[in-house]
């Protein structure tokens with residue numbers, strides 16, 4: 214195949230669905246790890262086209278959704294300072310902290326700027342030597358290389374008024390935490406293709422072996438996902454638990470070695486708190502000691518800010534696949550994309566937002582949404 218829309222070909226999708234139907238002899242619960250996969254599954258109605266035996270559980274792989282409230286509050290505290298230019302990707306501006314968000318800080322006079330690359334923040338730092346410039350570095354293994362490169366360049370060029378507010382998380386430890394949960398129903402994973410395009414697949418065989426779960430790497434188009442589900446069901450039905458790559462056009466076993474070298478130089482593995490899930494050991498990155506000078510938390514003395522999660526929002530259960538979004542009583546009522554109570558409703562990759570965008574009308578008819 215040559216063009217992206219060929220990966221949505223209805224005839225080929227129908228053939229894959231027929232094969233999945235023929236393979237599935239019993240109920241299986243498969244978690245798609247990434248929010249991009251979730252969005253595509255709900256948008257294209259793939260979960261509704263699958264045979265009833267196959268349940269798709271929506272995993273925690275949305276970077277905005279898992280960024281803890283505490284880090285949002287730290288960002289708000291730093292962004293409100295008059296000497297700071299606070300730079301972020303646009304999707305973080307509406308994420309609610311415990312009492313405000315970055316849009317409100319901006320409307321109250323804070324210098325909050327949307328950038329399209331962390332390197333843009335470095336340019337702003339060069340152009341404003343008398344002010345502190347902070348970039349909000351969140352996300353998984355996918356966004357981390359560019360943030361690592363920015364810190365590397367700031368150090369190399371001696372740009373001392375730049376710092377990074379780091380909230381990077383890692384996918385494999387979260388998959389292990391999900392499998393360790395006593396309430397876990399997951400029997401197989403669709404691993405996130407873009408994460409594997411950076412990191413490769415070498416971390417997954419140990420997980421597949423330890424938890425006896427098939428792990429199939431997929432892309433994000435309908436045929437990518439259906440082929441991944443087909444390979445997963447084939448493994449489940451035959452009692453195998455192996456790592457397979459159904460996204461070979463982007464993913465190699467070794468990943469992007471240049472990006473991995475940059476990550477290894479700039480970051481060090483650390484415990485991280487995941488919004489709605491809690492602390493997971495060794496599940497993220499912080500700046501390595503030799504780059505500690507660029508750590509915004511230390512520079513602005515916000516390490517002591519601690520925040521409790523909202524008791525209303527059940528996004529933690531959504532992110533662990535324990536409930537579907539519409540099973541939260543606030544879904545479509547108090548909580549909508551215009552007035553989100555939790556991060557899974559803010560981000561376009563969030564499961565709550567995906568259900569609101571693509572399922573709200575049918576859920577309303579069934580009496581599940583406001």
Ligand code: SF4
Nearest residue numbers: 526528541548555565
């Ligand atoms: S619908 Fe809103 S309140 Fe409920 S879990 Fe999702 S984000 Fe949280």
